[in-house]
Amino acid sequence: MRRIALAAGVPLGLLLALPSGALAADGPTLDDTISAVNTTWVIVAAVLVMFMQAGFLFLEVGFSRAKNAGLGVVKILTNYSICAIAYWAVGFALAFGGAGEIAGDSGFFLDVSSVPSEAAQQFPLLDIAGISPAALLFFQFVFCAVSLAIVWGTTLERLKFSAYVIYAVVFSAVIYPVISHWIFGGGWLQVNVGMQDFAGSTVVHLIGATGGFAALLLLGPRRGKYGPDGKPRAIPGHSMPLVGLGVMILWLGWFGFNPGSTLGALGGRFAEIALVTNLAAAAGVLAALTVMYQRTKTYDVGMAGNGAIAGLVAITAPSGYVEFWAAPIIGAVAGVIVVYGVILIEKVLDDPVGALSAHGLAGIWGTLSCGIFTAPRLAELNGVGEGGLWYTGSVAQLWNQALGVGVAFACVFAVSYAVFFAIKHTVGLRVTAEEEDAGLDIAETGMYGYPEQFIPPSELIGSGLPVEGGAAQRAPAGVTATAMTGEATA
């Protein structure tokens, strides 16, 4: 992310240097207006990203069996809410509160000066972007919430609810903020290494998938996923239409995710990034569908969705660094990677939604693709790293990208594994076998997501027999359906 607003930021910085109040008597100053425009775009983008929670919700619920549908709802609501408070209290300060190499240290609870120039000393990114501190926090928070939502894709249908809660606190207060500081917030990977990650193929998606990977290793597969011969068996999710709705909501949300990472609307870069994003997603769908058709001669619903997500994840890092022509290539490669990733990973690890492939492998590919396709002019515009292999013939940037991926993966994996290990040996990571068979809805939420599917009609209050042909209107008042049936079939 970042530095894209540099072009706009230079004149803004000059304006900030003017004696404040010089123009104030005549109404809003130019920098007031610039700040308002940029803040508006950032909040609009943040709201789009917030709505991606609904995308994850429908995607995960659709890929679950009906007996686990309700739990997905309460899980997403709980995680989002924990993240909202933890990120405001602690996370944002660690991520963006100062230019330390490892983490920031100021602005806990968004304790920030109301004078813009002082605020910009606390949060250096504000100087570049010229947006309000609250807008920056909200925008960065919804990214953290997306990353947290990704973690749980691998753990569907068997993880204990308390594990969600504990890891959510650690993740949104420490893990995500520290890594995002390294790559987004002026930390060592961004400044010293020059790693390019415009909107978070690594920061958001790889981190989330890595947390999910650590959880999955300790959690194990769903009961019955692997047959007596050790071969994986399909456990179909209960609603492909819900999966489709989830994918489309995520796709929509990505137009806040990548274009919003300009942190400003000046110069129109955000529109180009929106187009780049869309091209990659479309190529991801088509590539995944084609590969699957060649394998199975079917048009695989789930893989088409995974292809879209993989294309979007992959283009997230390069979206601000590449020209239009590179976007479909990056997306198509991601679409191929996700198909083979899902099929190969499924042989040993039970990942119900394909998060390890769609967010993990595609996130790695997207981050590396900067090292190949980054245009020198855009690297210069963003002020991070250099042009990619295609332009420069040098693997230097590619190497830096790989270093960043490796560091982020190793750190997040180590910490996450430790946290999940601690959870496993204290409160427990997994529900009992009986609870898993019964479904998490009845076991953990105490109610069914789809009551009519599990409770016989005779036990459901107020469920009379269906009356067709308007017979109900003809029946005398007070006559119940049961009484009428008794008359008719005697």
Added chain:
Amino acid sequence: MKMLIAYIRHEAFEPIRADLLDAGFPSLSITEVKGSGRQKAITEHYRGSELAVHLRPKLKLECVVESKDVEVVKDVILRHARTGSVGDGKLFILPVEEAVRIRTGEEGETVLQAHDGEEVTVNGDLA
């Protein structure tokens, strides 16, 4: 008294129902069931994994008639349930010991099906 139990394709039910009504046999029950026979499994493809579904949905039709009426009902069922392809289902005929109409306590063949002088309503009307 005999009970006919038929496992049939869903689409065979409507014509069987219509013909039985015409012939004076309105009383029957159906149940949605799943079963397997010589018909092949349905293979489902789900994100690269295959899933063979061996149990297929069928309708189970139950109907109790006087012994003399068995052939009529049997003919109706066979006429409409038979397509000639694997998966048409099976028909079983079982003896029935006793029949009681719960409302009145009447017993015997008189409680089965329709009788002369009793009006049978059609078209699924409940009233």
